[in-house]
Amino acid sequence: MATPESTSVIVIDTEGTVIGWTPAAEALLGYRAADILNRPGALLLTAERAAAWDAAYDGQEDWSGFGVARHRDGTRILVYVEGSRLITPEEKAAWLVAVTPATAGASGRASSWLEPLLTRTPVAVAIWDRDLRCVWLNAAAERLRPVFPHYQLGRSLAEPLPGFHTEAARDAMRKVLSSGVPQLDREARWSSPDQLEDRTLSTSLFRLEGVDGRPLGVCTVAIDISHSRSRDRLALLREASVRIGSTLDVGKTAQELADLAVPALADYVTVDLAASVLPDAEPLQRLAATEVSIPVFRRAGVASIHEGMPESLWSRGQAVFVPPSSPFTEVLSSGRAHFEPVLDTAPGTWLDQDPDRARIIRRTGMHTLIIVPLKARGDILGIAVFVRNDNLEPFTRDDLLLAEELGARAALSLDNARQYTRERTAALALQRNLLPGYLNGGGAVEVASRYLPSDVHEGVGGDWFDAIPLRDGRVALVVGDVTGHGINAAATMGRLRTAVRTLAYMGLPPDELLAHLDDLVVRLEEEDAGPGRLPLDTTGATCLYAVYDPATGRCAMAGAGHPPPAIVAPSGEVAFPRLPSGTPIGLGLGSYRSLEVELAEGSMIALYTDGLIETREADIDAGIDRLGAALARAAALPLEKVCARVIRSMVGDTGSDDDVALLVARTRVL
Structure with missing residues (x-):
């Protein structure tokens, strides 16, 4: 058994008495040879270990393990102990014990066994x-x-x-x-x-x-x-769940994927989408193919570690041309990723048919490639391309799995954005067809209007407005708001607008018209539900209906759960007449009363929906005060400019959480 300088050697006989002591043992435990020889070896151990000395090692030829030795001053020292049987010159059995400290003091040098x-x-x-x-x-x-x-x-x-x-x-x-x-x-x-x-x-x-x-x-x-790479990948995936798909915008979602992957995974990333995912773009089929490539995608996202993106042949929004035999079209047709750890740029590959890409690859040093399909609900929406040039490490299988996971998450967000865009486009088209294309106030009023779809939910609500010239020279002004958003709300709005026009032509006063409208909506819902069934969804709507008579200068109006109109006098003073309360349309509880006011020539009537005055930060009363101030400032302007000024003052450039409808009329007197 080796005994280097840091090891203390002690000899103990079978009775547990110390019979051998070295200078190293004295340096370690503080006992001089004269103090410890012929004394019990238990003095060298802490109390709880002394009793176990004999039992632990009895009958063994050698043993080893950690122990706690006791210094002469009482401090404890963690040691490693190795014991072997030996025969003394007197031919008596004994133990040779080597004691090594766990540390050799302040220097921190490890002992030889460790x-x-x-x-x-x-x-x-x-x-x-x-x-x-x-x-x-x-x-x-x-x-x-x-x-x-x-x-x-x-x-x-x-x-x-x-x-x-x-x-x-x-x-x-x-x-x-x-x-x-x-x-x-x-x-x-x-x-x-x-x-x-x-x-x-x-x-x-x-x-x-x-x-x-x-x-x-x-x-x-x-x-x-x-x-660690595993930790970095998990962090990247967690970040992807937050950053990708933050909006229901296809272009923004594609760019979010590219921005996230650079430089965490790749030096250069592109996201190219099929034409069907970008409904507002020019169809790719109309673009002429070149001799060696065809337009297959549109670039929706691109990111690079290099300023100016020298790797990119196309900017966002441009058509992307690829050879028919390229890995891009292969991924698009097969739905499987393309993994090329070492990019093959030798003659005879698909790059022979794409000299522009080949030139860029060689000039920028691209050397490793991953192409993953962006697939959601069985449809391939496009591809994401990951490339390294400055980073000399080739892509690994783990990198491929990470790229596929990022692509799968982005594809779901892209599909949601695509469906949202389609539904919003259809609802907007329906609403544009149902809203009046041209407002006519006859000889009674001059009119102007504005409509803004919301920036949240399905983007389109059931707000509507109308100006209806009546046979006796009067004019009916109406604004309403159907609960809900999307195509159903727009369709319901169209039915209500048609019903209001029909009832208005009958010459009904405002309170009676709203009562008939309420009853009509309830009956339509019952008929749609079928015999003996309750309507699954009760359609509610608020409405404000006013009739102005230029012969008398008087205006009769009634409301069904709708914000009050604004009356702007020729002097610029703004008032909001408090109408008798009435329940919303469609509840079957309608009991409405009209209010009649007299208007001077050149007065302005403003009808609006709650999206103009209500925000998350302020209630309707605060919004009404803001609207009054905006109307007062714009009172002397032409009506088109009045609408523009009021919308800009109330909504600004950030948009509204709800639809906004504004109808403004300036009175004439016969």
Whole structure:
């Protein structure tokens, strides 16, 4: 058994008496040979281990393990003990015991039995005694001292340090000491007080035990996973769930995918979509093909680590041409990804048919390629292309899986955006056809209007307005708002507008017209539901109906749960007459009353829906005050400019959460 200089050698006879003592043992434990020879070896052990000395090693030829030795001054020392039987010159049996300290003092040099195994490993290893004091550590642990300063010989975890919180680590070590159950892969983030260094460590803890099974301390093994690829990939996927598909806009979603993947996965990324995904773009079939390539996609997203994107042949919105035999068309037709860790640019490949791409590839140093299909609900919406040039590391299979996962998430968002765009376009088209294309106030009023679809929900609601010249020279003005959004709301709006016009031609006063309209909506819903069934969805609507007579200058009006009209006098004074309350249309509870006001020539009547005055930040009353101020400032302008000024003042450039309808009329007197 080798005994290097750091090892203390002790000889103990079978009775447990010390019969041999070396200078190294004196240096380690503090006893001189004269003080310890012929005395019990139990003096060298802590009290709880002395009784186990004989029992632990009785009958064995050799043994080894950790132990806790007792210095002459009473302090405890974590040691590694190796024992072997020997025969003394007097031919008596005895033990040769080699005692090696876990640490060789302040220098931190590992003992010979531990150094080859742990000192050179890149994993941070440390040993802590039962007082949670660091008694040994390797070089990897010392390098982590800026973020975990307790990696220092003699420093205890119980010792508080400013800016560091070790309560959780201390509790975990104590639990391992008491239970003996290891704790594996405890992930924790540690930062230096100046925040200049930030590390994420995966730490495992296990108890060190002597040969008799009693706890001696804790060994910690820490792995720096701050920059592990698996962790980075998980972080990227988490980020993708937040950043991709933040809006229901196809172009923005495609660009979000490209921006996210650069530089985390690739140096250059393009997202090219089929024409069907971009309904507003010119059909690709109308574009002429070249001799070697055809227009297949439109570029919807592109990102590069290089300013100016020298890798890109096409900008966003432009048609992308590809050879029929290229991997791009292969991915589009097969629905399977193309993986080329080492991009083959040799003669005889598909690049012979695409000299422009070949020139760009060679000039920018592209050397590895992934193309993934953007597939959702069985449809292939386009492709995403991932390339590296500055990063010399080729793509791996793990990179391919990551690119496919990002593509799958983006495809679902693109499909949602595509369906939303289609429904919104159809609803807008329906609503444009149902709203009046031209307003005529006859000889009674001059009229102007504005309609803005909302920026949220399905984008189109059931707001409507109308000006209806009557036979006796009067004019009816109406504005309404159907609950809900989308095509159903637009269709219901069309039915109500037609019903209001029919009832208006009958010459009914405002209160009677609203009562008939309420009854009509209830009957239509009952008929749609079928005999004996209740309507599944009750359609509700608010409405304001006014009739102005230029012969008398009087205006009669009634409301069904609708905001009051604004009356602007020729002087610019604004008033909001309080109409008798009435329930919304479609509830079957309608009981309405009219209010009549007298208007001077040149007065302005403004009818509107609640989208103009109601916001998330303010209630309707505050919105009415803002509307009154906007109308007062614009009162002297032509009506078209009045509408533009009011919309800009109330909604601005950010849009509204709800539809906005505004109808403005300036009175004439016969």
